[in-house]
Amino acid sequence: MKITGIELIRYSRGIRVHAGEVDWLWVRIHTDEGLTGLGETYPCADAEAGAISRELAPLLLGRDPLCIDRLWADMFLAVNYHGWAGAELRAISAIDIALWDIAGKAAGRPIYQLLGGASRDAIPVYNTCYDHIDFLAEPVRLAEELAAMGIHAMKIWPFDPVAKETGGQSIHHGQMERGLLPLKLIHGAFGPSMQVAMEFHGYWNLPCAKKIAQACEPYEPMWLEEMLPQDNLAAYSELARSTRLPLTISERLMTRWGFRELLENRAASTIMPDICWCGGISEAKKIAAMAETYYLPIAPHNCGGPVLHAASAHLAANLTNLSILETVRRHYLDEYRGLLTRDLIPEQGWLGLPPGPGLGVELREEVLTRPNVHTTRIS
Ligand SMILES: [Mg+2]
Structure with missing residues (x-):
């Protein structure tokens, strides 16, 4: 089998999250045997599409899509010289997901079976509250x-x-009380029957993060996430030593090398790779295996588009050290609707094993004709 073409499908959502617009880029890899593979990354579709068309497509066209590890290593080498930790790795991630989709279709199996099979009957989920x-x-x-x-x-x-x-x-006392209030109220109403993960998006300095962590302790949050930026993991390790609460960080870390330091310095109790950013399904599986050697669980970051949601379900179905999968009900009940041939919706807090073959989902062709969708093809 040979790769014959790559479609780049930009989906403009018209939604600003944090600093800027978050668009989805879907990648469809075509082959001479008629099989196609679907991948995704985000948030800067133009930058990621540029990395694919300029750097990755020339080395993919004509190659066997089933040689996933070889292609990943070649793509990584191609972008390594000028620094890879950005649109380049997100682009590789999208390609890697599409290659796994092709591999699953070629084998007639869901991706999770190619990864080593199901490790559970259903996937536990939590809800990230971008919500009505x-x-x-x-x-x-x-x-x-x-x-x-x-x-x-x-x-x-x-x-x-x-x-x-x-x-x-x-942070002064009144601000601390204001930040704590939702956690306090939920904890007061539900106790341990509703676990609350506290996300900080890397906005704080170390002394403030220590103070906030200490103030959260009586309310037993599920974890404290990304209290500091990820650029000095030794500082995160110092924060971890200052609180008895579990910390997590790492949705923005990329590759097994990026996660190595986090694992070695024991800064996080839960590891959180994003398949669309860390290097794809291949890299997420390797990162999870590395985490397992430190007896640490994986809670995949799953806050992108519907293809990430499907790919994360396959990874989560397989990983022996999964703790819980992120999901966003506003996404799966609303924004994802009508984009793919199948919806993957949790029931009673559990997501069923995803279907196959491959990812088990395709883009609906009518989506490509929408005014907010822009497609280019490289062949
Ligand atoms: Mg986060």
Whole structure:
């Protein structure tokens, strides 16, 4: 089998998240045997598409798509010279997902079976609360709705507005109380039956992060996520030693080399690779195996588009050291609807094993004709 063409499909969502627009880039790899593979990355579709068309496509065309490890190593070498930790690795991630989709289709099996088979009957999920209910305004009502859906773990980021006020450089008592309030209220209403993960998006300095972590301790959050930026993991390790609460960081780390330091310095209790960023399914599987040697669980970051959601389900089905999979109900109940040939929706807090062959999902062809979708083809 040979790769004959690569389609780059930019999907503009018109949604700003944090600093900028978050668009999805879908990649469809075509082969001379008629099999196609679907991949995805985000958020800067133009940059990632540029890396594919300029750097990756020339070395992929004409090659056997089933030689996934060889192609990954060749792509990584091609972008290594000028620094790879950005659009280049996100582009490789999208290609890698598409190659696994082809491999699954060629074998007639779901991807998780190629990874080593199912390690569970269903995948436990938590909900990240980009939601129609504002967790700042109505945290308990939001938690009640999730509990009614059978979801007993949720992620919120109530300290972000405070970080915007102070640049993350200071926090006074009133601001601390304001940031804690949603966690306090949910903990008061539900106790341990609703786990609350606290997300900080890397906005804080180390002294503030230590203070906030200490203030969170009585309310037993599920974890504290990305309190500091990820660029000095030794500082994160110091933070970890200052609190008894579990920390996580790493959705933005890339490759097995990027995760090595995090694992070695024991800064995080949960490891959180994003398949669309870390280097694809291949790299996420390797990172998970490395984490297993440190007895650490994986909670895949799954906050992108519908193809990431499907790919994450396959990885989560397989990993022996999975703890829980991120999901966003606003995505799977709303924004993903109508984009793929199949919806993957959790029920009672569990996502069923994803179908195959390959990813088990395709883009609906009518999506390609929408005005917010722009397709180019390289062959
Ligand atoms: Mg996060």
